[in-house]
Every structure is written in structure tokens, then in C-alpha cells.
Amino acid sequence: MAGIEKVVDQLNFLIKASENYAQNDSWYFSNTGTSDPVVLCNRLESAVERAAWPGSSYMKQLDSARRLHQPARLLEVRHVALGLRDDLVAGWVETVVELVHADTYSDYLEMAEGLLAKGYKDAAAVIAGTSLEVHVRALCVKNGVTTAVAGKPKKADTMNADLKKAGVYDGLRQKQITAWMDLRNKAAHGNYSDYTKDDVRLLIDGVQSFMTNYPA
Numbered sequence: 001m002a003g004i005e006k007v008v009d010q011l012n013f014l015i016k017a018s019e020n021y022a023q024n025d026s027w028y029f030s031n032t033g034t035s036d037p038v039v040l041c042n043r044l045e046s047a048v049e050r051a052a053w054p055g056s057s058y059m060k061q062l063d064s065a066r067r068l069h070q071p072a073r074l075l076e077v078r079h080v081a082l083g084l085r086d087d088l089v090a091g092w093v094e095t096v097v098e099l100v101h102a103d104t105y106s107d108y109l110e111m112a113e114g115l116l117a118k119g120y121k122d123a124a125a126v127i128a129g130t131s132l133e134v135h136v137r138a139l140c141v142k143n144g145v146t147t148a149v150a151g152k153p154k155k156a157d158t159m160n161a162d163l164k165k166a167g168v169y170d171g172l173r174q175k176q177i178t179a180w181m182d183l184r185n186k187a188a189h190g191n192y193s194d195y196t197k198d199d200v201r202l203l204i205d206g207v208q209s210f211m212t213n214y215p216a
Helices: 002-017 018-024 036-051 057-065 074-089 095-101 108-117 121-142 156-165 173-188 195-211
Strands: none
Touching: 002 018, 002 036, 018 036, 018 195, 036 057, 036 074, 036 121, 057 074, 108 121, 108 156, 108 195, 121 156, 121 173, 156 173, 173 195
């Protein structure tokens, strides 16, 4: 599938770009002050997050790698990216992940609709929540609200609060978005009995309406 191929191409590029730094950690101990390896590490982490399924072994490994300091962090993140890349190429990905990256879905909410229809309520909740987060970030960009602090992306809850402070929407809307994000987090962390298929249906419809009323 073209979606999978694009993800693999991105991983390949970053894996290749970080190869020299991973093989020789002298950059960390030198006085040159180069930031390239750290930037590459951040980009690799983002690439893994985009491609890996929440709660998967890849994300667990990434979380562990993030607890390390450089240069070990770059090395471990790169190992996670390599494993994910190889599994994607070999086709050893879960059915849900393949569905998410399939070309038949034109956007996140369509993915969520398709997943819910196939009985994947938990996956649908995560994808709908991802759609919400992407839109919230886009609203920040549109309205001049910063989306990062000290070079690190802001969390969705923080951006939501910032948009309310900026007057993009009111407190009631902020609370509704917080509730939607909470449902998404329950799905991502495996608390599947805390919500129903109907809740996910309302989530998808609500996010769709929000995106229509507050276009980015």
C-alpha cells in the first residue's frame, strides 16, 4: 500500500541520516555543539509515533528509549525505528494498523468510521482522538498560538487550554474537547470497558461537528 511505503521511506531516510551519529558517539563528547543528532533523534521519535500503533511494542520501546540520555537515546530510538521499518516491509503489522494506513481512507475521521463499522471500537476511538488533536494543533497555527515549548510539541490538553485563553472558543467547548481527549486516552491505554461503541459514535460525530464549526 502506498501509505505503508511512504512511512517506510520516511523511516529509511531518517535511519540513514542518523547512521554515522549512531556508530560514532564522539559528537556528544566534542566541543562542536552540533544539534543535528538531537534533531534527528526527535524526528525519528516522531516518525515512530506516526507509524506505530498506541500500546504496541514499538511505542513501549520508544517510551523506554526516551528515558535515556544522549547519546544512548539516539541509539535506542534508532533501534526501535529499524525494527518497525523491517516489520512494515515484511508485512508483519497488525490488521488494524494496515487498515489505518490503507489508501481507501482519505483522512483520520474516515479511518475511524471504517474501523468502527468493522467492529474496532477501540481503534476508532484512538483515531478519532488523533484527528481531534491534529485539528486542535492546526487551529493553534491558524490563530497564532504556539504549538511547542523549548522545541518540544505541546500536549493536546495544553493546546486546548491555550485556544480557550486566546478566545478561539469558550470554556464549555474546552471542557467538551477535554472529555473527548479523555475517551481517546482511555482507548490508547487499554481501558476498553470504560466506554461503549455508542460513546465512540458520539465522539466521531462530535469531532466532525467541531471541525466544521471551527475550521482550520
